[in-house]
Amino acid sequence: MTQYLILHGYENRRPDGHWERWLAAELEGSGASVRYPQLPEPDDPVLDDWIAAIEAQLVGTEPASLTVVCHSLACAAWLVFAARRAAAGRTDAAAHRLLLVAPVSDPVLRGIPQVAGFALGGDPSHAAADHVIVVAGDADPYCPEGAGRVFAEPLGAEHVTVHGGGHLTIDDGFGPFPLVFELAAR
Secondary structure, eight states: OOEEEEEOOTTOOOOTTOHHHHHHHHHHHTTOEEEOOOOSOTTSOOHHHHHHHHHHHHTTOOGGGEEEEEETHHHHHHHHHHHHHHHTTOOSOSOSEEEEESOOOHHHHHTSGGGGGGOOOSOOOGGGOSEEEEEEETTOTTOTTOHIIIIIHHHTOEEEEETTOTTOSTTTTOSSOHHHHHHHTO
């Protein structure tokens, strides 16, 4: 059975109406095992605390059957987690499939003091997942350089552009988000 881990972004307290909550319900409704945790201190996040929470969620999962869906700051946290894992000698992928939804670029992260520590500081690790899909708005203010160039190209990932998508939040009109469900459930 495919297992799913959905990780939210900065200042996100998993509100009703957000596409992540909708996605968790849709996946559970299809019989999948879904973990959708509240990450610690979303308004003042600490990278090591988020990575510890991610590691706790991975206990009992099998990377070969795991799909991880990250939004915004969680993309950075997962990529740092994967880089640290690779630096520790782990060469296997941390998940089978990874969806990086509206990832935030390092220059933007470094410009926000509360999340500056989440900057990867280099190209993302190929150990993040066996198959990576980057889903991003065509004019995301949190990745003005373009998610294709910054994330998809270095990872050799599939890149899906959502025209007019912004940062793919509730404010951008993304409650139900069938595209992410289709990509995650492949």
